């Protein structure tokens with residue numbers, strides 16, 4: 001069926017989205033910041049178009065996904081139908097998927113190694129795209145987690161900029177589940193500041209208010225908007 005869904009045209013509300021937006025605004029104001037300086041990335045991984053459409057109808061345009069393959073299945077159709085959708089890749093990116101990722105995503109938040117920097121630089125040239133790029137920092141130095149170790153961050157940022165000519169928008173981190181996130185947010189902010197980076201992608205459903213207090217410019221929020229995920233994700 002190819003009918004145009006009428007509910008995308010109306011200014012419908014979405015309770016989860018409305019609540020998260022209000023919480024973002026309050027946290028920003030409490031921190032002496034402007035709510036519009038915090039971009040909400042609605043993390044729609046595992047959710048199908050039918051769950052995403054009401055969030056779009058309620059006005060949300062920036063979405064996060066963690067897998068290229070899954071995103072290719074659901075976003076091209078939505079993007080072609082709705083103006084102004086911005087997609088952020090927040091999960092690990094294999095070099096051999098970099099071309100596909102660049103074609104679909106407006107922002108890649110998971111730049112985490114030199115090989116990927118090299119492949120992205122080549123593909124950016126080839127495709128004539130100018131995605132926003134965030135470098136992922138493994139702030140907790142967890143063995144199983146992607147990202148650049150904090151002590152290697154300055155060098156990697158310089159490498160991306162100088163050797164590969166990449167414009168870096170900011171840094172991203174996913175703090176260890178069992179640690180106080182504020183320490184990690186403060187660390188990310190320190191690394192960003194000393195490298196002249198403005199973007200700070202930090203804060204998820206459980207800790208975005210703290211992240212905003214520490215300067216988050218992008219919060220990545222899934223379950224607080226869409227509800228619990230039933231599908232296990234990496």
Ligand SMILES: *Cc1c(COP(=O)(O)O)cnc(C)c1O
Nearest residue numbers: 043066090204205220221222223
């Ligand atoms: C899934 C995911 C999120 C969102 O997590 P919630 O707890 O559902 O808000 C944020 N960032 C990354 C990198 C994720 O993979």
